[in-house]
Amino acid sequence: MKTYREENYLKAIYQLADHDKTKAVSPTDIANWLEVKPPTVLEKLAILVKKNYVTYNKFDGAKLTSTGKEIALNIVRRHRIWETYLYKQLNFSWSEVHEIAEQLEHVNSDKLMDRIYDIIGKPDFDPHGDPIPNKQGRLPKSDRRPLSKSIKGCKCVVLGVSEHSEVFLNYLTEMHIGLNDKLVVEQINSYDDSLILGTKNKETILMSSKAAQQILVQCMKPNCGCK
Amino acid sequence: MKTYREENYLKAIYQLADHDKTKAVSPTDIANWLEVKPPTVLEKLAILVKKNYVTYNKFDGAKLTSTGKEIALNIVRRHRIWETYLYKQLNFSWSEVHEIAEQLEHVNSDKLMDRIYDIIGKPDFDPHGDPIPNKQGRLPKSDRRPLSKSIKGCKCVVLGVSEHSEVFLNYLTEMHIGLNDKLVVEQINSYDDSLILGTKNKETILMSSKAAQQILVQCMKPNCGCK
DNA sequence: TAATATAATTAGGATACCCTAACTATTGAA
């Protein structure tokens, strides 16, 4: 029996591991992520280990087993499908969809997910540019990389963001930067790595390195020389 | 804090009271409805009473307070809006929608409900003729009454059903009786209160009193004399 | 490296929900 909480623990472990692949997922990380206390996490981890969804030890942290990963990716799939649906079909803004999808992702009906996925046109990526796992839990490939790794002169398309906070998303909206927009890197200030960008409206904007690290882009030409 | 279970208890009390307005809603009724045992219900009732959502005593049974009724009607509203949406927009069959709506009704987002309600065209009734409460918890008026209360010669329109079981809905389909169909009561057998009905295809069918009690109709003439 | 800060863990509790078994009150039928 997978409860709503259990799904959230597995998803949290997946997302934390995905976010920083070099770092072990610690009980404290999970606790902060889910806004519970570490002992609560320890207790749940013991259960997840017993169910063979997770392995855990102090040094490697929590790791999903293949079964656990399958469940987590299914929730991620549902989440991203719902986000796309809310954005494309129900006219929610980029910054609104996450919270509602957090609830909808736990609705258990494969048939419903199939219908929704059909309607949005079976995309490989959600409106944030995050890949939608397929039913088998496989992720589509992409050449997305942070905008901060561009070289001068690079022309690229915005495919997503790494940070989903409302503050950041609102910042992008104010800057008139949205999904699938084209950007041109006109200048890179070597002092602080800030970028001067040309945007779709022929505006020229200055962007900090911090922000550029969170924007995921793909070069428009195959071997443009970006890292 | 209203949990998903709590919402279900309030909805159950509302629906049981609505279904038979003369009968007190007993703990056993609620237990059967929610598929739990009576002591579980008693325990929850004590909590709901303390929260002032419900009053309870052995003789009057469980009754919703105005606060409790408001919550219950909001859940009913969500449920019926989702059912309509699943049926009209996502092409689910009537027998499929209930189970999925049971889950979706607990998703908490007024904005989402507003969008969904807009898309289905802000109807007052769901496809089965059940009234959709407005945001203030007020039910749209209708003169729906059981077909079984018709007098001989009555001409009426089918507006809904009181029973939503698959068996019953399939029976109606077989009998070629659907929403908005016109019926004429040609004869009433006083022995068992069964009815002889004229239907849209000029068929004549016999219907038991049991079935007629579950079909909700409205007379086509204002003062036709039906009870 | 010793002192200190941080993380992991254990112990002990609380609440929400759900149960069975036993007891009491009510009702309904002989």
Next chain:
DNA sequence: TTCAATAGTTAGGGTATCCTAATTATATTA
């Protein structure tokens, strides 16, 4: 009206989630 069936209630548990406080282990840093 009395006895048997049914409904309501109480007592006592169980699991899932979550907590605080205290303890132990690990890391960091002066």
